[in-house]
Amino acid sequence: MTTLLIPRSLDVCPLCGGKLEYAPHPRCTACHETFEYDYNYKVFRNPNIVDISYRNPESSLLSNLFPHSFNIGNISFASMEAFLRSLCWNGDLEVIKNEFAPLFGVNAVNVKYVLPDWRENQALYYFGRKMERKGDFYKRVLEVAYGNLFTYSHLLRMALFKTKGKVLIHSIGKDNPQETLLTRNEFISNLNMLRERL
Ligand SMILES: [Zn+2]
Numbered sequence: 408m409t410t411l412l413i414p415r416s417l418d419v420c421p422l423c424g425g426k427l428e429y430a431p432h433p434r435c436t437a438c439h440e441t442f443e444y445d446y447n448y449k450v451f452r453n454p455n456i457v458d459i460s461y462r463n464p465e466s467s468l469l470s471n472l473f474p475h476s477f478n479i480g481n482i483s484f485a486s487m488e489a490f491l492r493s494l495c496w497n498g499d500l501e502v503i504k505n506e507f508a509p510l511f512g513v514n515a516v517n518v519k520y521v522l523p524d525w526r527e528n529q530a531l532y533y534f535g536r537k538m539e540r541k542g543d544f545y546k547r548v549l550e551v552a553y554g555n556l557f558t559y560s561h562l563l564r565m566a567l568f569k570t571k572g573k574v575l576i577h578s579i580g581k582d583n584p585q586e587t588l589l590t591r592n593e594f595i596s597n598l599n600m601l602r603e604r605l
Pocket of ligand 1: 421423436440
């Protein structure tokens with residue numbers, strides 16, 4: 408019999424910040440809530456949380472991979488993931504417009520395998536302007552992008568509204584800004600800011 412492993416990706420209780428025990432599903436030692444791991448969709452489940460993942464039908468619309476189109480400058484992006492990946496490209500804007508911008512789903516993720524590795528010098532490009540991954544300008548670019556996504560996509564607003572009163576999490580996300588274009592905290596805090604506008 409094979410034992411299915413549960414990823415240890417919840418560090419603390421998403422509801423109260425308390426310590427978790429994995430036995431085998433995480434259980435909070437402070438508020439005693441349990442978080443069931445759903446092997447099919449690779450998300451944690453509890454009535455008070457929404458774990459965002461493209462493959463999870465209930466939270467797919469909140470994923471960066473979902474095809475919500477929105478504009479930045481004069482470019483129409485088919486997904487947030489396409490926009491984020493385009494920031495790794497320091498080349499012709501026509502390539503962004505014609506080839507990055509229409510991508511969504513796993514295709515938008517997979518372009519990373521042909522792009523230069525931004526992690527080597529921690530630099531990204533916004534319409535040709537070089538920016539530091541850890542700088543304030545990059546943070547502002549993310550806020551502008553999520554703001555535009557919110558304005559353009561009625562479906563995103565509906566999906567966010569539906570989660571009101573629940574804690575949004577992204578258990579498969581990463582935390583180190585030197586390794587990811589968007590940390591779990593950057594992702595969730597942008598969504599939380601937008602949800603408060605509803
Ligand atoms: Zn708790």
